[in-house]
Amino acid sequence: MENQCPTLSDIVANDQFIRDLTVRYVLLSAIAVVAGNSLAAADPPRETAAEIDRLFQAAWDREEVTPAGAAGDAEYFRRLYLDLAGRIPAVSEVRDFLADESTDKRSRVVDRLIDSPAFVRHFTTALRNAFIPQANSQPQFRALIPGFEAWLWQHISEGRPYDQIVRDIITTELNASAGPALLSTTSPDAFFVVRELKPENLASGTARAFLGVRLDCAQCHDHPFDRWSQEQFWNMAAFYAGFTRPADEDADNPAMMQNLTEKTDVRSISIPGTQDVVPAVFLTGLEPEWSDDSRTPRQMLADWVVDPRNPYFAKMAVNRLWAQFFGQGIVDPVDDFSENNPASHPQVLGLLAQEFVSSGFDVTHIVKVITATDVYQLSGLQTHVSQKESSHFARATLRGLTPEQFFDSVAEAVGYYQPYRSDNPFVVDMNSPRARFLDLFRNNVESPLERETTILQALAMMNGNFIDNATSVDDSQTLRAIAEFPAMSNEQKLETLFLSALSRRPSADEQRRFGEYLSSGGAAANANAALADVFWALLNSSEFMLNH
């Protein structure tokens, strides 16, 4: 890109523009899609990756696990795109990658993707889901998503380290006068709004989102399975005790934020229903040193949360990153660090956390380590029954896509141009196909390994308007390009369809069976209809609709 210092919307627009081009010239693989602008061409942290692989090999030996074979280039490439760019690759990108014969092509594509706007966008969505999950499950908070994502985008694209992002959230100056305007403000305030500014919700939210500790039960009683006491819970809540909140009934109304005030000298809180007043104390029992009065309770809390010595912070962050690439954390669920939920590979977690700290909380460093491991580059094809247990990480497990990954992949496959609002790319038109897909594919299951396809989703994919158009030669960019490109053999057409949807070439068997279908004209005795039938089947397959 020529622009030295692109603005936010420039980046989005360019990304869209380039992807649109990719779609139009889907067959002209020679086009260079993304101009590499990476300065950070440092060698990938292969040593750490190799150490992780040694630890896994030792664990597999111990557990008598035979790992799956290595993933081929196409399998790896599709997975990597979904995990880093949040969508499947374009046909031309697959062709280029498969044709590339250099030995370092896998690490080069990692570097290229990490520098792309798509990575920033995908990572923004992931962090937003982790930090304000309420915005997904509770419709009244959905309007907060654009402001929060815009803020995250800015931080991530500027390369701010993870600890600074978290610190900035915890200590943000809440925009007391904003009121309804808050909704379109680029700020992390949503973290506070979805927790209704209640000290107890903020305490459990902080513990869960940043430390992977579930304190929720300790709010009312000593935690039945863990070591957290009710007092410890309220000790944490005391750091957020300074807010004077609007009346309860308005608390979940973001517009009510405008009456907010905060006293920064409040350092204790009373436990409801008791006479007890407890001071602000960190979860580990460490007492804050208030010697310097210029630090507010929230600043003190942030200091402790992101401290490299905090036993949870770095581990939680790398564990969540790990889960983004495997569908499962080393501690799983990812936000449930407790004695009853031990890590499957504690040494790997420890090593990654150490790397994270020593890199200055650089997310991209950890991403490079993880994607460089052989474990990440295993095939999904099960070759031994011992690979079945997903916590062995001995095979790439089937994972559900997030609604965003899914729609962006559908759009890529069918050549749908996604319009963005020019004034704010994060605000989505609620009637757009994307918004409707996100709504339909929003799911209740946290773990991608347990993601379900619902009957309504199946019906929408089989019969819905969007896919119907996408599989019609009249309305689909991809199909029309394939159908109307002169002098292309059925074999080439079939290959392009497979590359569009599944990011791989058809097997010999598929080439034969699907090829016969195309050349016979299919059930409707019409060449275009036969193409549509094949494309329909590809888009409805679990291979397309899942990550693997």
Added chain:
Amino acid sequence: MKRPINRRDFAGYTGLSLLGASASGWLPDIAAQVDQSATKKHRNCILLWMSGGPSQMETFDPKEGHENGGPTKSIDTSVPGLRISENLPQTAQVMDHLAVIRSMSTKEGDHSRATYFMHTGYLPQGPIRYPTVGSFLSKELLDKDCDLPAFVSVNPFQAFSPAAYGPGFLGPAWSPLVVASRMTGDVAESQQVSFEVSNLKRSERVTPAQSDARLQLLTSLEHNFLKHRPGGPGRSHVQSYQQAIRMMESGAVDAFNLDGEDDILRDAYGRNPFGQGCLLARRLIETGVSFVEVNLSNADGAGGGAGWDTHQDNFEAVSSLCGVLDPAWATLIDDLQQRGLLDDTLVVWMGEFGRTPKINDNTGRDHWPKSWSAVLAGAGIKTGQAHGSTSDDGMEVTNDPMTVQNLMATVCKALNVDHEATNYSNVGRPIPLSDHGSEPAQPLLS
């Protein structure tokens, strides 16, 4: 760590082998249906869920004369000596078909946890993902001949606890088909409530032969891909497609179309999403669906929000919610009775907890799990009675306290389901339908 092949895996492979067949394998086998038509009849269940937690004082346990009772009056019912709130006059007329439990005592006053507790019979704890009641009961009550999913959920409000509405460790085959209501027609004139499963019809561009061919192509892709890639998402994908295709090919989906119903009956249910949802529930039960959950959480009858969460202006709010609830519920009982369905259909009415007997400063009532009411009707229930009671001030259960676990056991028993039957959980441990140690409440059972 080696694990034996369990039933879930087996189900997964069975699903795949079905897919391996030609497209006709996707279609219901009509011949088999006829053969099995004489199989034994299972009972069914309708859950009327009151999201937010309805006030017992303004429904089934009025405290007229005590300051905790507020202005709410009580009225006679069709059962001599049993009085309920004036908010439910039509329900009072079918009281002989209901059994009120006035002694619910459940110890969980948080919306999210209580919603999970009342829906699963278990508190959320540890890694075990307990299935919602509609999932585990529809698995027991399944009518194999029915072309619709065994569990349908109408207008659910899932925000309090998404996990409370899912199949948990039973897996995706037992997920509910979620149906939302839609308002159609002129706002000023006569708005109609309709229920429609979207995208049931194949595109007009596609011929039936093409459609079969597409499924054949899809089947071969699925077979190749999933053969050596076990796991939940793939299994779920195949099962949902199978169920969706079965529905597409079946006339059973007519159950969702209320147009053929008598206008007078539709009026009687109430022309709102909840009223028409109750009518839909009856039609689904007639079609062979085993479990239907209908949610009421808003005075307009739609599913959104938590209207029963009456922290303020409790009396007005409950009265208007009852204006939707009362005709729908009473008509449902009548309708089931007249069609001979009530003997085989258990109707459960409950929310996640009750409300504080003491009225707060906002003329509201807060969360109260200690002493509140739920109602059972129909199949297997000894009706026309109040089970358990509370003190004059409503603050204490005075006899026959009912736990969530025992309520679940009672529901199972009323449906002729063994409450001690177990399912294998995601942590490999057998989990009984209602928790260890639970017992059905015999006085409630016929």
